[in-house]
Amino acid sequence: MTPEFAILGHPNEGKSSVLSTLAEDDSVRVSSTPGETTKCRTFPVIIDGREVLRFTDTPGFQNPGRILAELKKRVNIERDPLRSLRKFATTVVELHDDCELLTPVERGAGIIYVVDGSRPVRNVDRTEMEILRLTGKPRMAIINCKDDNDEYLDAWKNEFRKNFNSNRTFNAHRATYAQRILLLEALKSIDQDWQHILDKVVHAFKKDWSGRNETTADIIEEAIRSSVSLILTENIVSEREAENCRNKLFNKYNVSLTQREQKAHKRIRGLFKHNIFNYQLPPHSLLHENLFDERTWQLLGLTKKQLVIAGGLGGAALGAGLDVAALGHGLGLFTAMGGVAGAVGALFGGENFSGKAKLMGMPLGGKQVQVGPAKSIELLFILLNRSLLYYQHTINWAHGRRDYQKENQLVAAKSNTPGFTREWSGSRIKVCHDYFKAIQKDHDEPSLRETEKFKTLLRTTLQEISESD
Numbered sequence: 461m462t463p464e465f466a467i468l469g470h471p472n473e474g475k476s477s478v479l480s481t482l483a484e485d486d487s488v489r490v491s492s493t494p495g496e497t498t499k500c501r502t503f504p505v506i507i508d509g510r511e512v513l514r515f516t517d518t519p520g521f522q523n524p525g526r527i528l529a530e531l532k533k534r535v536n537i538e539r540d541p542l543r544s545l546r547k548f549a550t551t552v553v554e555l556h557d558d559c560e561l562l563t564p565v566e567r568g569a570g571i572i573y574v575v576d577g578s579r580p581v582r583n584v585d586r587t588e589m590e591i592l593r594l595t596g597k598p599r600m601a602i603i604n605c606k607d608d609n610d611e612y613l614d615a616w617k618n619e620f621r622k623n624f625n626s627n628r629t630f631n632a633h634r635a636t637y638a639q640r641i642l643l644l645e646a647l648k649s650i651d652q653d654w655q656h657i658l659d660k661v662v663h664a665f666k667k668d669w670s671g672r673n674e675t676t677a678d679i680i681e682e683a684i685r686s687s688v689s690l691i692l693t694e695n696i697v698s699e700r701e702a703e704n705c706r707n708k709l710f711n712k713y714n715v716s717l718t719q720r721e722q723k724a725h726k727r728i729r730g731l732f733k734h735n736i737f738n739y740q741l742p743p744h745s746l747l748h749e750n751l752f753d754e755r756t757w758q759l760l761g762l763t764k765k766q767l768v769i770a771g772g773l774g775g776a777a778l779g780a781g782l783d784v785a786a787l788g789h790g791l792g793l794f795t796a797m798g799g800v801a802g803a804v805g806a807l808f809g810g811e812n813f814s815g816k817a818k819l820m821g822m823p824l825g826g827k828q829v830q831v832g833p834a835k836s837i838e839l840l841f842i843l844l845n846r847s848l849l850y851y852q853h854t855i856n857w858a859h860g861r862r863d864y865q866k867e868n869q870l871v872a873a874k875s876n877t878p879g880f881t882r883e884w885s886g887s888r889i890k891v892c893h894d895y896f897k898a899i900q901k902d903h904d905e906p907s908l909r910e911t912e913k914f915k916t917l918l919r920t921t922l923q924e925i926s927e928s929d
C-alpha cells in the first residue's frame with residue numbers, strides 16, 4: 461500500500477508550501493489568504509511511473525475546541541472514534557473544514573503537523589495538538605519558520621515532545637535537496653511499520669535524483685560541445701566595412717551562444733519539475749550578465765594558478781582580468797580581442813577565406829570573417845560555471861516558494877560565490893582540457909573516452925552541489 465501523509469495545521473502556517481516542496485509540485489496552491497483551501501487534495505509522488513508516496517493537503521482547523529470536546533466524548537467508548545467524530549462533523553455546517561481534514565486521518569494517513577515557529581505557542585495550538593495525540597496515528601510536527609525569528613523555537617519543541625513521535629525544523633521556502641531528503645528520512649521514525657517502505661521511497665528518490673543529474677550532465681556536455689565548436693562567418697563587402705562586420709559577427713556569436721545556453725537551462729528546469737511557477741533568477745545573479753562580461757570572466761574563469769596548469773597542458777588561455785576588461789564595452793570588443801597576442805585572436809580563426817569564398821557562394825574576390833570555433837578553454841569554463849550556477853539555483857528553489865521579497869539578501873549573498881571550478885585541482889582541469897582538445901579534433905564525434913571522463917566529472921560535481929547546503 462502507498463503510504464499517505466496528511467498535512468495538518470492551522471490556516472496560513474505553510475501547510476501547502478511544505479507539501480509543494482516535499483512533493484516537488486509547483487501546482488500546489490499557496491495563498492496568503494488564510495482559509496482558502498476548503499477541500500483535501502492528494503498529490504502523488506511518482507517515480508519511474510509508480511506512485512511511491514502521497515501527500516494530502518487539507519484545510520486548516522476551524523473549530524479545534526469543538527472537535528476536541530467531541531473527540532474526548534468518543535475516544536474511550538467508541539470502537540472507531542474518528543469515524544464517529546467525522547460522521548458527526550458532516551452534519552454540522554461550521555465543522556465543514558474540520559470534518560474534511562479528518563477524512564485522510566480516518567483512512568490511515570500519517571500526520572504531518574505544520575506550525576509557523578516564528579510566533580509563540582497559543583492555546584489553540586495546544587488544542588490542535590491534543591486532538592492529534594488522541595487520534596493515536598503516527599505523527600510528526602514540522603516547524604516552518606516563515607521569518608528568521610527563532611525566539612519561540614524551544615517553546616515549540618517542548619510542546620512537540622509531549623504530543624508527537626518526532627519533530628523537525630523545515631523551511632518550506634528555502635529547503636534544499638539535502639534537507640528534503642533528511643525530512644523524508646525522518647518520516648521513517650514515526651512508525652516502525654513504515655520504516656521498510658519509506659526506506660524504499662528514500663532509495664527510489666535518491667536514485668531518481670542521480671538519474672536527473674546524469675541527464676543534466678548530458679545536457680551540459682551537449683551545450684558546451686555545440687558552443688565551443690560553433691563557427692559563424694560573415695562576408696566582408698569592403699575594407700571600410702570590415703570593422704563593422706566583425707562587430708556584427710561577434711554579436712551574432714554572442715547571441716547564438718546565449719540561445720544555446722538558454723535552451724539547455726530550460727531543459728534542466730523541466731527535469732527538476734519547475735514547470736508552472738516561473739521563478740526568477742536572483743537579482744544579483746551572474747547569469748543576468750552578458751556571457752562576455754568582464755565580471756563574468758573574472759569570477760567564472762580559471763584562476764591564475766589554473767591558467768598556468770592549462771597553459772602547461774598546451775591549452776590557449778585568455779587570462780582573466782587582463783584582456784577581458786575591454787570585452788564588455790560593446791564596439792571595442794573585437795579590437796580588444798584581436799589585440800591580445802595569439803590566444804584571443806585565435807577565437808576568431810582565420811579571416812581570409814579566398815579559397816572558400818566561392819564555395820560559400822560569395823562574390824569573387826570577397827573576404828570572409830569567421831568567429832569560432834573557440835580556441836580558448838576559458839570559454840568552456842565560463843559556460844560550465846554558468847550551467848552549474850543555474851543548476852544550483854534550480855535545485856535549491858523550493859517548489860513551495862513563490863516570490864522573492866525578504867529573501868533577496870540571502871540569495872544575493874549566495875550568488876556572489878565565484879565559479880565552482882575555482883577550487884578544482886590539476887587533475888580535474890586536465891579532464892576538461894583533454895575533452896576540449898577532443899572536441900577541437902572532431903566536434904561531431906569527439907573521442908568517447910574523453911567525453912565520458914568529462915561527463916563523469918560533471919556528474920560528480922552535480923552531486924557535490926546537491927549535497928552541499
Ligand SMILES: Nc1nc2c(ncn2[C@@H]2O[C@H](COP(=O)(O)OP(=O)(O)O)[C@@H](O)[C@H]2O)c(=O)[nH]1
Nearest residue numbers: 471472473474475476477490491492606632633
Ligand atoms: N517567507 C516564507 N513565507 C512562507 C513560508 N511558508 C509559507 N509562507 C507564506 O505564508 C502564506 C501561507 O502559506 P500556505 O503554504 O498557503 O499556508 P497554508 O494555509 O497552511 O496552506 C503564503 O503567503 C506563503 O507564501 C516560508 O517558509 N517562508
Ligand SMILES: [Mg+2]
Nearest residue numbers: 475476489497
Ligand atoms: Mg493551504
